[in-house]
Amino acid sequence: MSAFVQLAALGIAQGAFLLMASLGFSLTRRVEGFLNIAHAQYLSVAAFVTYFLNNIAQIHFAIAAFAGVVAAVIVGFVVGKLVYEPIRHLGPAVSLITSVGVVYMLDGMIEIIVGTGSFLVTLPRVAPVRVGPVTITLYQVLVVVIAVVVTLATVRILNHTKIGTAIRITALDRYLGASRGVDVKKAGNASWLLSSAIAGVAGVALAVLGALTTHKGFDQILIILAVALLAGLGSVAALSISAMTIGVAREVSLLWLPAGFRDIIAFGIVILVLIFLPYGISGRVE
Amino acid sequence: MSEALRFESATRRFGGLVAVNDCSFSVSSGELVGLVGPNGAGKSTLFNLATGYLAPSSGRVVVGEEDTTNVPPHELARKGLSRTFQTPVFFPELSALDNVLVAAHQELPLVSAITGAWKRESQHQEERARMLLRRVGLEQRASVDSAELSGGELRMLEVARQLFNQPSLLLLDEPTAGVAPHLQENLAELIRSVHEEGVAVIVVEHNLGFLLGLVDRVVCMAQGSVIADGTPTQIHDDPAVIAAYLGGPK
Amino acid sequence: MSPLLAAVITVGILIGIYGVVAIALNFQYGEAGLINFGVVAYFAIGAYTFAILTAGPPSETALDQYRWGFNLHPFLAALVAGLVGVIFSMISGWPALRLRGEYLALTTFAFAEVLQSSLVNVRAVTNGTSGFAGVVQPFRDAVGNYNLLILVAALALLLFTMWFFQRLVRSPYGRTLRAIKGDEVGVTASGKSPEKYRREAFFLSAFFIALAGVVFVIWLTLARPTSFGAEITFFVWIAMILGGEGNNWRVLAAISGLIIFDELIGALPLESVEAVQRVNAGQIFLTGLLFVLVLRWRTPRAGAI
Numbered sequence: 001m002s003a004f005v006q007l008a009a010l011g012i013a014q015g016a017f018l019l020m021a022s023l024g025f026s027l028t029r030r031v032e033g034f035l036n037i038a039h040a041q042y043l044s045v046a047a048f049v050t051y052f053l054n055n056i057a058q059i060h061f062a063i064a065a066f067a068g069v070v071a072a073v074i075v076g077f078v079v080g081k082l083v084y085e086p087i088r089h090l091g092p093a094v095s096l097i098t099s100v101g102v103v104y105m106l107d108g109m110i111e112i113i114v115g116t117g118s119f120l121v122t123l124p125r126v127a128p129v130r131v132g133p134v135t136i137t138l139y140q141v142l143v144v145v146i147a148v149v150v151t152l153a154t155v156r157i158l159n160h161t162k163i164g165t166a167i168r169i170t171a172l173d174r175y176l177g178a179s180r181g182v183d184v185k186k187a188g189n190a191s192w193l194l195s196s197a198i199a200g201v202a203g204v205a206l207a208v209l210g211a212l213t214t215h216k217g218f219d220q221i222l223i224i225l226a227v228a229l230l231a232g233l234g235s236v237a238a239l240s241i242s243a244m245t246i247g248v249a250r251e252v253s254l255l256w257l258p259a260g261f262r263d264i265i266a267f268g269i270v271i272l273v274l275i276f277l278p279y280g281i282s283g284r285v286e
Numbered sequence: 287m288s289e290a291l292r293f294e295s296a297t298r299r300f301g302g303l304v305a306v307n308d309c310s311f312s313v314s315s316g317e318l319v320g321l322v323g324p325n326g327a328g329k330s331t332l333f334n335l336a337t338g339y340l341a342p343s344s345g346r347v348v349v350g351e352e353d354t355t356n357v358p359p360h361e362l363a364r365k366g367l368s369r370t371f372q373t374p375v376f377f378p379e380l381s382a383l384d385n386v387l388v389a390a391h392q393e394l395p396l397v398s399a400i401t402g403a404w405k406r407e408s409q410h411q412e413e414r415a416r417m418l419l420r421r422v423g424l425e426q427r428a429s430v431d432s433a434e435l436s437g438g439e440l441r442m443l444e445v446a447r448q449l450f451n452q453p454s455l456l457l458l459d460e461p462t463a464g465v466a467p468h469l470q471e472n473l474a475e476l477i478r479s480v481h482e483e484g485v486a487v488i489v490v491e492h493n494l495g496f497l498l499g500l501v502d503r504v505v506c507m508a509q510g511s512v513i514a515d516g517t518p519t520q521i522h523d524d525p526a527v528i529a530a531y532l533g534g535p536k
Numbered sequence: 537m538s539p540l541l542a543a544v545i546t547v548g549i550l551i552g553i554y555g556v557v558a559i560a561l562n563f564q565y566g567e568a569g570l571i572n573f574g575v576v577a578y579f580a581i582g583a584y585t586f587a588i589l590t591a592g593p594p595s596e597t598a599l600d601q602y603r604w605g606f607n608l609h610p611f612l613a614a615l616v617a618g619l620v621g622v623i624f625s626m627i628s629g630w631p632a633l634r635l636r637g638e639y640l641a642l643t644t645f646a647f648a649e650v651l652q653s654s655l656v657n658v659r660a661v662t663n664g665t666s667g668f669a670g671v672v673q674p675f676r677d678a679v680g681n682y683n684l685l686i687l688v689a690a691l692a693l694l695l696f697t698m699w700f701f702q703r704l705v706r707s708p709y710g711r712t713l714r715a716i717k718g719d720e721v722g723v724t725a726s727g728k729s730p731e732k733y734r735r736e737a738f739f740l741s742a743f744f745i746a747l748a749g750v751v752f753v754i755w756l757t758l759a760r761p762t763s764f765g766a767e768i769t770f771f772v773w774i775a776m777i778l779g780g781e782g783n784n785w786r787v788l789a790a791i792s793g794l795i796i797f798d799e800l801i802g803a804l805p806l807e808s809v810e811a812v813q814r815v816n817a818g819q820i821f822l823t824g825l826l827f828v829l830v831l832r833w834r835t836p837r838a839g840a841i
Contacts, residue, residue, distance in 0.1 A: 104824025
């Protein structure tokens with residue numbers, strides 16, 4: 001029983017990370033209309049910039065992390081404007097195929113700079129804390145807290161600011177919005193910035209939660225897909241439920257299945273959702 | 287005479303909108319019927335129900351002897367039910383001849399495609415396709431890329447293709463739309479000759495004038511229901527029909 | 537044998553093997569409009585099925601965790617490998633083919649990842665991460681330079697594949713496929729089912745890709761899960777897009793170019809492991825860049841399903 005609770009706690013930390021990782025992805029899907037496979041690479045960018053500045057340039061972690069997020073924002077914005085926007089009219093399938101090329105570009109760039117191998121961000125050692133039957137580290141708690149903050153901030157931006165409303169209208173119906181005077185261009189820019197920023201924070205969390213490899217980014221994309229597809233095109237709330245469910249399910253499944261099968265579960269979820277719930281748990285129609 | 291098509295209390299709803307409302311009428315094999323009604327009367331929806339592109343919400347459609355609910359459109363097409371669409375359907379990047387030939391070789395197993403067994407028939411199929419192009423006046427345009435054909439030519443091309451497999455029932459959805467007036471007589475003549483071969487034809491038309499002199503029977507729909515069924519003259523004078531068209535048939 | 541000759545033979549074998557995959561993909565995407573991001577799965581299945589079926593009984597050592605030794609004749613094993621590839625495509629196609637465009641891409645991608653994961657985890661069948669070593673090479677003893685024989689086999693398979701799909705495309709079957717790309721509704725009105733054609737294209741491609749996998753594993757004599765990752769799928773995709781989907785010869789030229797470029801990079805006299813890594817990374821970057829540029833400036837079939 002305590003093993004279950006321990007794994008569930010780890011699952012919550014994972015779920016929090018997954019929520020941040022998928023939030024930007026989902027936003028891009030809704031505003032720009034396609035699935036950006038390269039989204040996980042934005043996490044990598046942030047993670048590796050953080051690693052580089054923190055470990056190699058010996059800059060304080062907080063600054064390195066901030067720089068990491070900024071790097072992700074810049075990369076995401078530039079890629080969005082230069083690569084994706086000019087081809088948007090060709091349809092979501094072409095954008096999806098193009099994003100594979102972006103994956104290669106970003107992975108290649110990161111590997112050129114950092115090389116291959118396993119990298120661990122050096123952080124102040126913190127003793128794990130025991131809370132009841134559960135042992136967790138401060139960093140895991142921090143990730144959960146940050147995820148909550150980021151999510152609430154995103155919800156606030158989307159629902160209570162002018163630009164957020166513009167983003168939501170653009171996501172709902174770009175052309176109708178444009179004809180009603182919504183600055184679709186500005187909304188598009190803002191959504192690139194927002195989704196990349198969230199990805200950046202998720203990338204920092206990735207760096208904090210474990211060792212980094214240059215493939216880690218791409219490994220995440222399938223789980224991100226699972227989370228995003230399970231949630232459908234729905235609300236942040238649906239995404240939160242989806243992320244937590246998958247995060248906890250993956251950890252708890254270790255009680256019964258060898259670790260390798262966790263991925264099969266994630267992929268299996270993607271397949272099942274695509275067959276039976278093409279609109280995800282939120283049930284909204286595109 | 288046997289029956290080509292029968293609607294039995296066919297109804298089709300889209301959410302709250304009832305596009306076809308409890309329609310019952312039948313068309314005998316060999317009849318030439320016009321289907322008229324103002325915009326939104328449900329004529330195209332009725333066609334979609336007949337040809338399998340939509341399933342009835344209630345009631346049923348019977349083609350020949352068979353209930354067609356849940357039969358996919360391509361199967362109905364194979365059973366002798368052929369239709370055209372409001373906007374002519376064609377295959378760009380294919381020549382006019384190839385457009386017609388798409389209807390050929392309905393049964394072409396993969397193996398035959400590899401071994402080349404289809405070539406035995408292909409000359410015959412090509413002759414048939416050219417004959418149909420001649421019939422619709424397009425034989426000079428056989429090798430032209432269909433994307434370069436005019437609206438009227440595309441309409442004739444579509445009819446040619448839909449005649450390839452010798453249908454027993456032909457449904458034409460607003461065939462004169464986009465066809466220059468001086469060519470409409472060609473179209474009428476084509477329909478007449480097809481009818482003379484024993485094919486049952488239903489023509490949806492806004493242009494009541496086109497139907498006068500072509501068909502023996504007109505069914506008029508409004509707001510999803512059949513409101514009149516008779517000879518063209520009877521329909522022309524029917525008060526309910528006049529009211530539905532708000533001031534007179536066009 | 538000179539190293540240059542060995543290199544040329546290697547390049548030829550790779551062109552043969554990946555060329556088959558590229559041609560099969562070109563048919564699926566260029567003719568039938570299917571976006572299959574799980575191509576490596578059929579490749580892996582072809583390779584593994586052949587390895588499993590031709591393997592002898594497991595030895596007593598700890599390395600051999602697999603259960604069954606079939607010891608099947610290589611030709612039979614190759615044929616079965618192709619058929620198992622088709623069966624897998626039917627299993628994955630049942631859910632996948634109901635979807636279109638990006639969702640088809642994702643489902644096929646997910647299936648390929650599940651397969652690769654299974655190759656690692658279902659040890660009783662696949663022998664886990666160790667895989668199968670010492671795969672049977674038919675006619676090994678009869679020939680001096682065995683790689684030359686493999687080259688002949690690979691190129692023969694390539695030519696057969698090209699001939700096969702060319703025949704198909706030039707027949708009324710191909711005409712129907714082009715019509716489906718033009719207007720599906722018109723095709724149904726002509727009595728043909730677009731779903732049936734798409735399904736057949738999907739299964740047929742899987743067969744040839746699986747056969748390519750068989751040649752691959754005979755050449756390498758090794759079947760391991762790490763050899764069958766998504767990179768193979770995307771490598772072939774990039775070649776197809778660069779070549780221009782629809783034209784087999786251009787696709788073949790593109791994949792040959794990529795393979796030769798790859799081998800040339802590999803032959804560079806680099807001093808350190810790091811340098812090799814950096815250069816590889818640069819190659820990956822350039823490939824991605826080229827891909828993005830080609831997609832941007834050569835308008836692909838807009839409305840590709």
